[in-house]
Amino acid sequence: MEAVRSTAEGVIAVNGKDARAFGTEAAEAPLQQLTIKRRNPTPYDVEIEILFCGVCHSDLHTARNEWHGTVYPCVPGHEIVGRIVSVGGHVSKFKVGDLAGVGCMVDSCRECDYCQEGLEQYCEVGNIGTYNSPDKHLGIRTYGGYSESVVVDEAFVLHIPENLDLAATAPLLCAGITTYSPLKHWNVGPGQKVGVVGLGGLGHMAVKLAKAMGAEVIVFTTSESKFEDARRLGADDVVLSKDPEQMKKYTGKLHFLLDAVSAQHDINLYLSLLRVDGTLALVGAPELPLPVAAFSLIPYRRSLAGSMIGGIAETQEMLDFCGKHGITSDIEMINIQQINEAYERLLKGDVKYRFVIDMASLKK
Amino acid sequence: MEAVRSTAEGVIAVNGKDARAFGTEAAEAPLQQLTIKRRNPTPYDVEIEILFCGVCHSDLHTARNEWHGTVYPCVPGHEIVGRIVSVGGHVSKFKVGDLAGVGCMVDSCRECDYCQEGLEQYCEVGNIGTYNSPDKHLGIRTYGGYSESVVVDEAFVLHIPENLDLAATAPLLCAGITTYSPLKHWNVGPGQKVGVVGLGGLGHMAVKLAKAMGAEVIVFTTSESKFEDARRLGADDVVLSKDPEQMKKYTGKLHFLLDAVSAQHDINLYLSLLRVDGTLALVGAPELPLPVAAFSLIPYRRSLAGSMIGGIAETQEMLDFCGKHGITSDIEMINIQQINEAYERLLKGDVKYRFVIDMASLKK
Numbered sequence: 001m002e003a004v005r006s007t008a009e010g011v012i013a014v015n016g017k018d019a020r021a022f023g024t025e026a027a028e029a030p031l032q033q034l035t036i037k038r039r040n041p042t043p044y045d046v047e048i049e050i051l052f053c054g055v056c057h058s059d060l061h062t063a064r065n066e067w068h069g070t071v072y073p074c075v076p077g078h079e080i081v082g083r084i085v086s087v088g089g090h091v092s093k094f095k096v097g098d099l100a101g102v103g104c105m106v107d108s109c110r111e112c113d114y115c116q117e118g119l120e121q122y123c124e125v126g127n128i129g130t131y132n133s134p135d136k137h138l139g140i141r142t143y144g145g146y147s148e149s150v151v152v153d154e155a156f157v158l159h160i161p162e163n164l165d166l167a168a169t170a171p172l173l174c175a176g177i178t179t180y181s182p183l184k185h186w187n188v189g190p191g192q193k194v195g196v197v198g199l200g201g202l203g204h205m206a207v208k209l210a211k212a213m214g215a216e217v218i219v220f221t222t223s224e225s226k227f228e229d230a231r232r233l234g235a236d237d238v239v240l241s242k243d244p245e246q247m248k249k250y251t252g253k254l255h256f257l258l259d260a261v262s263a264q265h266d267i268n269l270y271l272s273l274l275r276v277d278g279t280l281a282l283v284g285a286p287e288l289p290l291p292v293a294a295f296s297l298i299p300y301r302r303s304l305a306g307s308m309i310g311g312i313a314e315t316q317e318m319l320d321f322c323g324k325h326g327i328t329s330d331i332e333m334i335n336i337q338q339i340n341e342a343y344e345r346l347l348k349g350d351v352k353y354r355f356v357i358d359m360a361s362l363k364k
Numbered sequence: 365m366e367a368v369r370s371t372a373e374g375v376i377a378v379n380g381k382d383a384r385a386f387g388t389e390a391a392e393a394p395l396q397q398l399t400i401k402r403r404n405p406t407p408y409d410v411e412i413e414i415l416f417c418g419v420c421h422s423d424l425h426t427a428r429n430e431w432h433g434t435v436y437p438c439v440p441g442h443e444i445v446g447r448i449v450s451v452g453g454h455v456s457k458f459k460v461g462d463l464a465g466v467g468c469m470v471d472s473c474r475e476c477d478y479c480q481e482g483l484e485q486y487c488e489v490g491n492i493g494t495y496n497s498p499d500k501h502l503g504i505r506t507y508g509g510y511s512e513s514v515v516v517d518e519a520f521v522l523h524i525p526e527n528l529d530l531a532a533t534a535p536l537l538c539a540g541i542t543t544y545s546p547l548k549h550w551n552v553g554p555g556q557k558v559g560v561v562g563l564g565g566l567g568h569m570a571v572k573l574a575k576a577m578g579a580e581v582i583v584f585t586t587s588e589s590k591f592e593d594a595r596r597l598g599a600d601d602v603v604l605s606k607d608p609e610q611m612k613k614y615t616g617k618l619h620f621l622l623d624a625v626s627a628q629h630d631i632n633l634y635l636s637l638l639r640v641d642g643t644l645a646l647v648g649a650p651e652l653p654l655p656v657a658a659f660s661l662i663p664y665r666r667s668l669a670g671s672m673i674g675g676i677a678e679t680q681e682m683l684d685f686c687g688k689h690g691i692t693s694d695i696e697m698i699n700i701q702q703i704n705e706a707y708e709r710l711l712k713g714d715v716k717y718r719f720v721i722d723m724a725s726l727k728k
């Protein structure tokens with residue numbers, strides 16, 4: 001029988017079990033092996049043996065406290081795929097042995113208007129992140145996917161299509177939904193010219209997804225070295241963004257632009273590519289404010305927007321879409337012991353296009 | 365018989381007749397009486413005796429060449445109301461004696477996708493402004509409404525509701541449609557909280573229109589002196605934007621924000637007031653770029669947009685809406701001889717809320 005106690009934050013299940021993980025004790029410290037506690041599954045929880053976990057730039061930002069607010073120890077990782085090893089008594093969506101995925105959220109208030117509309121990512125109370133969020137069950141912080149297992153309420157667990165390469169599916173849980181959601185929200189489809197700025201972890205998924213949605217896809221890049229890869233990924237055209245002549249070809253021509261660049265860049269240049277009523281959606285977040293000229297927006301009724309991951313139902317829709325279209329991420333597999341080196345390479349953009357950790361390496 | 369000749373720009377009707385007007389010969393010169401030429405009406409034109417003309421800040425910008433590109437002599441004025449005094453043989457919408465209005469445009473290509481969709485303001489070739497645009501008929505520049513008459517293709521002429529005060533209707537042709545169009549485009553209506561930033565010529569129209577559309581209207585102002593007037597105009601609430609406590613009440617609460625401020629201001633502060641999927645639409649154009657933080661947009665899928673006047677059909681819809689709801693502008697009537705003084709007062713924001721010129725004064 002599990003011991004539980006009530007606190008101001010709700011019911012806390014004091015009991016849990018130890019799990020191997022990789023994380024960090026301080027902003028300046030490298031990641032290393034840790035032992036964390038995972039709660040005993042409640043009646044609504046599933047316990048997942050983590051097989052693969054993608055490496056998102058947010059992992060690095062959080063591990064190094066670059067967004068502030070990191071509580072240590074910190075175990076990153078929110079592109080989780082694995083197999084269900086146990087289920088609570090009230091679990092109805094999953095059974096032991098099922099493939100399962102967990103993305104950026106493990107809970108939300110479930111009661112506000114946004115949660116009711118399936119927009120848990122915008123929960124008014126604040127969604128519970130897969131890592132570095134308050135954990136109402138153990139009264140500590142949530143720990144992410146750089147671990148051998150995780151226990152999550154089934155409402156926040158996704159079904160993984162059986163036909164996809166499992167390791168290459170992991171990045172869909174963040175990079176996939178982060179790009180799928182705005183493409184869907186702004187109605188990308190056949191007959192549309194859609195631009196993708198920045199060919200990295202997010203951008204390369206945007207190219208594959210927009211193409212599968214039927215759009216004509218144009219990649220904008222600062223480097224000619226990416227031309228061949230952009231076409232291989234499905235781009236119909238590639239534009240060297242520093243060449244005004246090449247850019248001019250698309251002035252006022254794009255229905256939608258997905259901007260996945262987190263470095264500073266001239267946003268007015270990209271806004272000028274939009275047609276009337278076109279939207280440029282930011283999914284990368286440059287550190288400093290972007291100077292936006294009113295006359296980049298007013299004369300063509302353009303919009304500059306932002307978008308953050310996607311809701312749970314939409315994440316499932318995205319996974320099903322990827323299963324149907326055979327879409328996964330381009331990945332480079334690493335062992336967990338290589339994570340610090342991978343972070344350094346991530347900072348240099350030296351990955352095509354997502355590191356995925358083979359979590360079996362944690363048991364070595 | 366009218367002499368016509370063909371040029372690269374199209375058919376030019378060399379003949380026309382002299383008309384009294386008020387305009388300027390140079391950026392630094394005051395406005396004074398001029399004689400301009402108005403073309404003889406083509407079969408598709410109507411000739412309008414101008415009775416009233418509103419004074420828009422764009423008039424001042426153009427007269428003083430602040431947006432560059434002004435060709436002199438320049439006759440401003442694009443909030444024109446008057447009465448039809450003659451019609452061409454193929455005119456079908458108007459007859460002599462009808463009230464008529466002309467706004468910011470007098471023509472467009474009429475063939476591009478945008479023109480075909482009724483978005484002439486965003487014409488791909490460029491719409492023909494009511495003043496300071498190339499005039500294909502006389503081969504000179506278009507001259508605006510600070511004049512005794514104007515000749516315009518009926519396709520760009522509006523019907524004016526008979527039940528409204530005519531002088532107070534003039535500003536609807538620019539200030540009215542500039543605010544009506546974004547309110548309609550972003551589906552403002554009952555059950556919505558709509559903010560208006562900046563209570564001037566545009567802002568005061570936005571309050572009246574949004575209220576008539578059924579929204580709850582909140583005015584944001586930097587000055588407590590505007591509180592009473594905001595409520596008189598129909599605002600449900602007024603917020604002093606420099607008071608963080610008052611602002612906090614609306615954080616994440618607004619469905620739509622119309623920003624009519626052309627001075628520099630903290631756009632991130634206003635973006636933070638929007639709900640998920642909310643839009644802040646700029647209709648005022650600050651001179652310098654606005655620094656926009658990515659995190660003002662991403663976490664709530666917010667949009668920063670711009671909007672420019674409205675199409676011809678939508679302008680007629682707006683006038684009919686105003687007729688139905690008894691909406692006009694709050695105005696201060698002036699004689700044309702007071703225009704230079706009015707410009708100085710405009711610069712100080714010293715007008716409630718629009719100067720309108722009684723064009724009878726031109727004949728004195």
